[in-house]
Amino acid sequence: xxxxxxxxxxxxxxxxxxxxxxxxxxxxxxxxxxxxxxxxxxxxxxxxxxxxxxxxxxxxxxxxxxxxxxxxxxxxxxxxxxxxxxxxxxxxxxxxxxxxxxxxxxxxxxxxxxxxxxxxxxxxxxxxxxxxxxxxxxxxxxxxxxxxxxxxxxxxxxxxxxxxxxxxxxxxxxxxxxxxxxxxxxxxxxxxxxxxxxxxxxxxxxxxxxxxxxxxxxxxxxxxxxxxxxxxxxxxxxxxxxxxxxxxxxxxxxxxxxxxxxxxxxxxxxxxxxxxx
Numbered sequence: 202x203x204x205x206x207x208x209x210x211x212x213x214x215x216x217x218x219x220x221x222x223x224x225x226x227x228x229x230x231x232x233x234x235x236x237x238x239x240x241x242x243x244x245x246x247x248x249x250x251x252x253x254x255x256x257x258x259x260x261x262x263x264x265x266x267x268x269x270x271x272x273x274x275x276x277x278x279x280x281x282x283x284x285x286x287x288x289x290x291x292x293x294x295x296x297x298x299x300x301x302x303x304x305x306x307x308x309x310x311x312x313x314x315x316x317x318x319x320x321x322x323x324x325x326x327x328x329x330x331x332x333x334x335x336x337x338x339x340x341x342x343x344x345x346x347x348x349x350x351x352x353x354x355x356x357x358x359x360x361x362x363x364x365x366x367x368x369x370x371x372x373x374x375x376x377x378x379x380x381x382x383x384x385x386x387x388x389x390x391x392x393x394x395x396x397x398x399x400x401x402x403x404x405x406x407x408x409x410x411x412x413x414x415x416x417x418x419x420x421x422x423x424x425x426x427x428x429x430x431x432x433x434x435x436x437x438x439x440x441x442x443x444x445x446x447x448x449x450x451x452x453x454x455x456x457x458x459x460x461x462x463x464x465x466x467x468x469x470x471x472x473x474x475x476x477x478x
Contacts, residue, residue, distance in 0.1 A: 203244075205264055208291060210283045217264035218257045218287065222248025225320070225473060226292045228255045230284070232302025232326075233395045234384060236263030239301070239454055246462045252469070255292060259283070259304075261391025276398035280307050281314065288318050295320035295413075297469045301454055302326050302426065303395055309404040309434075312411055321414040321472035323465055325453050326423055328430035329437060330405040337369035339399035342381070346393035350382040408437035414472040415441035418464065420449030420456070442468065 203219040210216055219237065221244050229240040237256035244254035258265035260283060284307060288294055297320050300308030305327025312319045331339060344353055344363055353359045367376045385392070415438045419431025428445075435443040444464055446457050453461045 207264075208287060210260065210268070210279075210286055212268045212279065212282075214260045214268040214279075214283065215266040216257060216260060216283055216287065218255060218291070220256075221245070221254045222252055224251040224253050225297065226255055226294075227252045227297040227299060227469060228257070228284075228288070228292060230257060230298070230300040230304030230308055231259065231262070232304050233392060233399075234262075235301075238263065239452075240299075242458050243299070243454060243462045243465060246466055247469075250466055250470070252297075253293075255287075255296070257284075257287060259395065261394060267391060267394065276394050277307070277310065277402060280398055281310050284308075284311050285315060285318075288315070294318040297321045297323075297472065299323040299465060300325070300327065302451065303399060306399070306402055306404070309408065309411075312413065313404060313407045316410070316412065319413050320476060321416075321469060322411065323416045323418070323468060324431075324434055325418045325461070326420060326426055326431070326451050327434065328402075328426050329408055329434045330403045330430075331399055331401060334370055334372065336400045336402075337366050338371075339396045341366045341370055341376075342385075343393050343396040343400065345381060345385045346389045346396055349388045350385045352388075405433070405437060408434065409439060411438050411441075414468070414475065416444065416464070416468040417441055418444045418446060418453055418461070420446045420451065420453055422448050423451045425451040 203221050205217050205219055207215050227247050231239045237258045240256050247254040261267040295318050298308050305324040312322050353363050417435040421428050435441050449457050
């Protein structure tokens with residue numbers, strides 16, 4: 202059984218984490234609307250295989266708490282700073298890094314900016330670039346998260362703004378409002394902060410700088426981040442490995458838990474052996 206621990210991020214946010222097993226560190230970073238519990242199956246497998254599985258709750262998710270005043274205009278920078286502080290103070294670098302969705306975006310930037318801290322990198326269901334449409338979608342979700350879904354649609358100014366943003370995101374198609382509403386009936390500042398981190402995110406022009414072993418995985422039926430986005434991540438990282446999960450959606454760690462866990466373990470084992478040669 203794991204015990205929840207906490208560390209204080211540079212700006213005062215209280216970040217929850219836990220660990221299981223002994224051995225080289227594998228750090229697992231989740232996406233929006235999730236928590237470190239998403240990784241339970243993989244963490245158990247890693248511990249049995251001779252690794253120390255480290256799991257974080259991103260600020261505001263799970264048992265973590267945001268800072269009293271989060272600077273949403275630099276949301277991605279804050280998330281990367283959280284990871285940097287954790288690795289510096291609570292992990293044995295270089296770590297094997299695994300990121301899903303937003304977690305994958307954070308891990309890309311962290312690996313580029315702190316290459317000596319990363320032994321290998323797994324990127325699942327993520328993107329290296331949120332262009333015009335993807336950023337518009339993230340902005341829409343940020344608005345719904347900040348104010349609550351019904352309030353956005355009933356407030357004249359917010360309603361006008363959201364319809365402009367949704368038109369940009371869906372290019373004339375009817376947006377799936379009932380799907381977008383799920384979990385956002387009431388304001389959710391933590392999700393708003395996380396969606397803000399996605400607006401205008403881009404690491405694509407620096408992916409070629411990554412030199413550690415990399416595995417990229419993506420579901421062919423991902424409804425949130427297009428399959429092609431995953432292919433582009435793989436194509437931009439020299440020597441990266443690629444796994445297509447045919448017919449899978451966005452949540453590979455749970456939808457395809459058995460094959461996902463096996464692929465991650467195999468990849469980390471091989472990356473570890475390369476380092477000790």
